Amino acid sequence: MKSNSDMTEAYIDEQLKVTHFHPRSSKFNVRDAWGLWNGFKFADYYYDVDFEYFCVRNSCGTYDICPMQKYYITGADAEAMLNRMVTRDISKLKIGRVTYLCWCTDDGRMIDDGTVFKLGPDSYMLTSGSPCIAWFKKGAFGFADVKITDMSDKIAALAFQGPTTCEVLKKMGLDGIETLNPFNFRHFSLNGDSDKKLMVSRTGFTGDLGYELWIAPEFALELWDALYQAGEDYLIHPYGEFATGMLRLEAGFILPGLEFNEALKTVRFQHDQTPFELNLGWLVDFKKPHFNGRTALLKEKEHGPEFTLVKLDIEGNKCAEESYLYNNKKLDKHIGYITSTIWSPVVKANIALAMVQTKYLKGDIWAEIYYTKEMRPHLKVAKCTLRDKPFWAPARTRAKPPLPI
Amino acid sequence: MNHYDTIIIGGGHNGLVCGTYLAKNGEKVLVLEASNELGGLAATREFAPGFKASVAHTLFQFSDKVAKDLKLASFGFDINTSPMANVSLNVEGEHVILEGWGASSTLTGVSDKDAEKYREYQQLLKRFSDVLKPFWLKTMPRIGSSSFKENLTFAHLGIKMRMLGKKDMGEFMRVATLPARDLMDENFDSEQLKALLSWDGLIGSKMAPRSPNATILALLYRMSGIHEGAHSLPIGGIENLVQALQTAAINSGVEIKTGAKVNKIIIQADENGLKTNGVELESGEIFTSTRVVSAIDPQRTFIDLVGVQNLEIDFVHRIKRLRCDGYVAKLHLALSDLPKFVGLDKPDGRMVISDELDAIEFAFDDAKYGEPSKKPVMEIVIPSLSDPSLAPSGQHVLSAHVMYVPYKHKDGWSEKNKAELYERVVDTLERYVPDIREIIIHGELLTPLDLDKRYHINGGHWHHTEMSISQMLMMRPTYEAAQYSTLIPGLYLCGAGSHPGGGLMGGPGHNAAKEIMKTKVKVNS
Incomplete structure (x- = not known):
């Protein structure tokens, strides 16, 4: 047994960390289906992917986003620093507002x-x-005056998504939650205790009504308990990475x-992407005189991206996993590839995201x-x-x- | 308000050269110099009542093309002044002396074998330096450029190398990045000779004889002058060159302001992007221009004057990481009499104190870890011998470059550790000039930190940034700024931090001017 424990010691730093919600969420993980995210033990699914998916689409579910990286960027130059780094004008x-953005290399x-x-006049939280x-x-x-603090382990965060989430939060005692508009956030008190500050943002990764809850780690379990008590009649359930994969694909x-x-x-050279290739041109604000990558992106915009990420509705019900795309049924010319695909239960369609050479977008697209x-x-x-729309x-x-509801 | 075509930041020799070329081309040019004298490190200043000196104390590679183009001869500068002897001092007076230059040079104080070998060595290096010579005055091609014209420069270099013949070409490739120690050991026996011949490849850089990198390449670069790298002092000294450049500039219409420290390069920012618009002085005064050309070091230019918010993140990172720490201190002594060097009739040469090649290496070892060398090595010139105006009649100035003195002292520079170093340097001198202490009227030692402060050069580095292979040619100071233009339209570089590099040559100033004249700036106003 000794040699075995020695070996474990050598890999001690490789062991997965557990999130602040683990003591509760792990009870749901009846299949022990753990994956990992940023070094954390992270559920691929808890009980059943489809069940978790339907919880979110029909009622509500929680998704543990503790492993997501969170940074405070503060100081008089925080805005200037961020605005130089990201492509949008912040x-x-x-x-009290949140916005989605991306950041690019010099190229x-x-x-x-x-x-x-x-968060405040000179204070931002950036997640990645x-x-x-x-x-x-x-x-x-x-x-001169920017401080970057890694808050990843110092904030417990839980996504709470689905059509009944507003009702559940109201039941949990978050008065006025219904007035919180999309991409806004506000502070509440957990269980009416003003020392237990709970930040709620109306954001999410499912394309549906939903919120993200942010709290100091010491109150994480109390938050979980309050939420699961309020959501009991709504069949609240945690959902894992696989269900998220379906939900986010439907949302595009x-x-x-x-x-x-x-x-x-x-x-490999240019095996990464530009925002234009990812159909995120709307995130790139050329009205801003300078930001990292501006010159290169302006050139890309003028020439047009070689590939464009598109949404596809594929006939039939066979998933086009890792499929090549062609310009005709005879498969003459390879024009792109599928990046993600599912059978969407809610849309009842065979849907996918795909990278297609921009110049072929006007013609037929066939999947092998x-x-x-x-x-x-x-x-x-x-x-x-x-498909243009999500x-x-x-x-x-x-x-x-x-x-x- | 007066609007200029070009504003040049920094009235060092490169700023003056660049400005003069542009003014001759019909541009309205303003040169702004932070200090009260022009010339940068070549400026002559009074360091003690009646005694004057310049940090750069000899010439060895000033471009004959620049001298000719700017008609410097007509303004009193004689590039043809005969070189001075190169002397490797020995405590017992058994000096190694290299006189003259090129094929006609004579070498004394070494064995016949070394003297014969030197002939071979000198001719080989001459052939190599001839290959490179045309490229020092050319814009280097952009990395990854598909422009035929730019790639032609590569092709040209290839052909030049091929024309050396198979054997020489192979030798060139082998030798160019060799540590100086290897090249010396395979040629010579005399340690004094090895130290003397390595000296020019090492001085000014954070490199020692055993450092592989670009010491031989630096040597070849320094051989680009008309005397193949031999040092000379023109009549009237270094001041004479600076004055000729100043007169040439003024005669061609360049406006010059001294005591005008630039605080900021004004960047016009709108939805069309960025472009330069002029400069703001420390005094708050604003000058507008279509173009701003910086002759000062790349770190100050980009990080301090342009501001990182106007630049790309990885580009700034590369500028920040440039090797800019200087390792040479400057000693100026005001002497009541001509110093008597043991075994030397007249100290009118360039005298190097390093009795063996390892003395340089050991001196470097201390400096690597932030301490000035315990046994400093140095290069000495008595400039008042060729320019009596530098000292009162019958009196003299001793000027010495002292290696290795780190920009960043491990305990931080203080008056105390500076005084200790001064004493150590004079102690060293005393071994070769026993009466030195008796004739010192005043002495000053300028550490690289002093050079930084006085001459506004980051790190106090002679060449603004190291002449290492990672920062030379199309990498100088870094890619995306190595062709004099920068990522910001209207902003150019023309200082020692650009190709070909440092030293009193005029190469960067010349090349930048040519580049500017051939590319009209696209402006959006």
């Missing part, structure tokens, strides 16, 4: 996307999927490692789909139709106040 962002290749919260502190610090050099949201390669981790039936391989060539975008997502 100078008009008001206190205009996307490093990561995230949200920024304006992967650790980005080295880049932020590089970007802060030369600004992108993920690193699928739709884009984080530029600073990309080895390989699938099996009881282990026998089959090939299907399926017609794809471009596959799932109910009115309640943006409704002010959210409509009662």
Whole structure:
């Protein structure tokens, strides 16, 4: 046994960390289906992917976003530093507002996307999927008054998504939550205790009505208990990475490692993407005189991106996993590839995100789909139709106040 | 308000050269110099009543093309002044002396074998430096450029190298980045000779004989002058060159303001992006211009004057990481009499104190860890011998470059550790000039930190940033700013931090002017 424990010791730093909600959320993980995110033990699913998916689409569910990276960027030059780094103009962002944005290399290749919260006059919170502190610090050099604090472990965060979330939060005692508009955030007291400050933002990654809850780690479990008590009649349930993959695809949201390669981790030349390739041109504000990558992105805009990320509705019900895309049914010319795909239960369609060479977007798009039936391989060539709008975008997502169910 | 075509920041020799070329081309040019004298490190200043000196104390590579183009001869500058002897001092007076230059030079104080070997060595290096010579006055191609014209420069260099013949070409590739120590050991026996010949490849940089990098390349660069790298002092001294450049500038219409420290490069920012618009002085005074050309070091230019908010993140990172720490201190002594060097009739040469090659290496070892060398090595000139105006009649100035003295002292520079270093340097001198202490009227030692403050150069680095292979040619100071233009329209570089580099040559000023004249700035106003 001794040698075995020695070996464990050598890998002690490799052990997965657990999130602030783990003592509660792990009880739900009846399948022990753990994956990982930024070094945290992270549920791929708890009980069943489809069940969790339907919880969110029909009622409500929680998604543990503790592993997401959170940074405070503060000081008199915080705005200038951020505005130089990100492609959007945040100078008009008001206190209490959140916005989605991305940041790029000098060459205009996307490093990561995230949200920024304006907490105060010289105070922002920036979130990102992967650790980005080295880049932020590089970007802060030369600004006299900017402080970057990694808050990732110091804030417990829980996404709470689905059509009944507003009702549940109200039941939990968050008075006036219905007046919180999309991309706004506000502070509440947990269980009526003003010492237990709970920040709630009307944001999310599911394309539906939903909130994100931010609290000091010592109150994380109390928050969980209050929320699960209020949501009991609404069948509140945690959902994992796999359900998120379905929900976000219906909403048309992108993920690193699928739709884009984080530029600073990309080895091969231009195997990363620009915001224009990712159809995020709207995040790039050329009215701003300077931001990192502006010159390169202006050039990209003028020439047009080589590839464009598009939403596809694919005929039939066979998932086009890792499929190649072609310009016709005879598969003459390879014009792109699928990045993510699912059968969408709520839209009842075979949907996908795909990278297609921009010059072929006007013509036909066909997917070469390989699938099996009881282990026998089959090939299907399926017609794809471009979709402009997100596959799932109910009115309640943006409704002010959210409509009662 | 007066509007200029070009404002040049920094009235060092490169700023003056660049400004004169542009003014001759019909531009309205303003040169702004922070201190009260022009010339930067070549400026001559009074360091003690009646005694004057300049930090740069000899010439060895001033471009004959620049001298000719700017007609410097007509303003009193003689580039042809005969070189001075190169002397490697020895405590016993057994000096190694290299007189004259090129094929006609004579070498004494070494074995016949070394003398014969020197002939071979000198001719080989001459062939190599001839290959490179045309490229010092050319804009380097952009990395990754698909422009035929730019790539032609690469092709040209390739052809030049190929024309050396197979053997020499191979030798060139082998030798160019060799540590000085290797090249010396394979040629010579005399340690004094090895130290003397390595000296010019090392001085000014954070490199020692055993450092692989670009010491031989630096040597070849320094051989680009008409005397193949031999040092000379023109009549009237270094001041004479600065004055000729000043007169040339004024005669071609350049306006010059001294005591005009630039605080900020004004960047016009709107939805069309950024462009330079002029400069703001420390006094608050504003001058507008279509173009701003910076002759000062790249770190000050970009980080202090342009501001990081106007630049790309990784670009700033590369500028920040430039190797800019100087390692040479400057000693100025006001002497009541001509110093008597043991075994030397007249100290009218350039005298190097380093009795063996390892003395330089050991001196470097201390400096690497932030301490001035315990046994400093140095290069000495008595400039008052060729320019009597530098000292009162019958009296003299001793000027010495002392290696290695780090910009960042591990305990921080103080008056105390500076005084200790001064004593150590004079002690060293005393071994070769026993009566030195008796004739010192006044002495000053300028550490790289002093040079930084007095001459407004980050790190007090002679060459603004190290002449290392990572920062030379199309990498100088870094890619995306190595062709004199920068990422900001209207902003150019023309100082020692640009190709070809430091030293009193005029190369960067010349090249930047040519680049500006061929590319009309696209402005959006």
